Amino acid sequence: MVEHSESGEEGRTIGEEEPLVTEPVVTEIEEELQPEIDEAEVNRKEAEEFKQKYYLLLAEMENARKRMQKEKDGVVQYAVESALLEFLGPLDHFETALGFAEGMSSEVKNWAKGFEMILLQLKEVLASNGFVAFDVENGKFNPHEHEVVEIVETVEEEDGTVLKQFAKGYRVGKRVLRPAKIKIARRPTTEGEEAVEEESFQEKSKNQEEDKEN
Numbered sequence: 001m002v003e004h005s006e007s008g009e010e011g012r013t014i015g016e017e018e019p020l021v022t023e024p025v026v027t028e029i030e031e032e033l034q035p036e037i038d039e040a041e042v043n044r045k046e047a048e049e050f051k052q053k054y055y056l057l058l059a060e061m062e063n064a065r066k067r068m069q070k071e072k073d074g075v076v077q078y079a080v081e082s083a084l085l086e087f088l089g090p091l092d093h094f095e096t097a098l099g100f101a102e103g104m105s106s107e108v109k110n111w112a113k114g115f116e117m118i119l120l121q122l123k124e125v126l127a128s129n130g131f132v133a134f135d136v137e138n139g140k141f142n143p144h145e146h147e148v149v150e151i152v153e154t155v156e157e158e159d160g161t162v163l164k165q166f167a168k169g170y171r172v173g174k175r176v177l178r179p180a181k182i183k184i185a186r187r188p189t190t191e192g193e194e195a196v197e198e199e200s201f202q203e204k205s206k207n208q209e210e211d212k213e214n
Helices: 023-103 106-128 191-213
Strands: 131-134 146-153 162-167 169-172 175-178 180-186
Touching: 023 106, 023 169, 023 175, 106 131, 146 162
Parallel strands: 146 180
Antiparallel strands: 131 169, 162 180, 169 175
């Protein structure tokens, strides 16, 4: 039995489903939309590339900022250290002079106490900037920390023994800013040993000259 619809269309049985879109029609639609799909994919890839470039640029800017800040801090630290190094000599003399106050009158000792407080404040300024003093008396000569200003030949001490410290050394962290000025012991040498040492010294000097030429 065939029924008529209100619009008058005929030929559709009650309960009959809508006809399915055939595969050729789907393929045709896909072909029509393919340019838009390709363009969207290209845009997506470009957006991803721009995003990666943006993140890379941000990272480079942050690294540049940190590098500039580190360089700036280094320049400031170097300036501070250079200025404070200039005070170490007068500070040594100041401390040495106060050491003589022990044998003076009570009035001089009272004056010295005031200067000792000033000396303490100066040392606190050094410490606040990382300066650490180190002593080396009764130790062994270390070329990285000591500057030899006097050598004494003696058989009572081993070679390189520190006999006296003329000025303290100072370091910041592990870096030595000023080596300690010291006097060390050296065993007396015979004529044969002196000749060997002289020959060794000349050989080292010759090698150093050759290295410079190369």
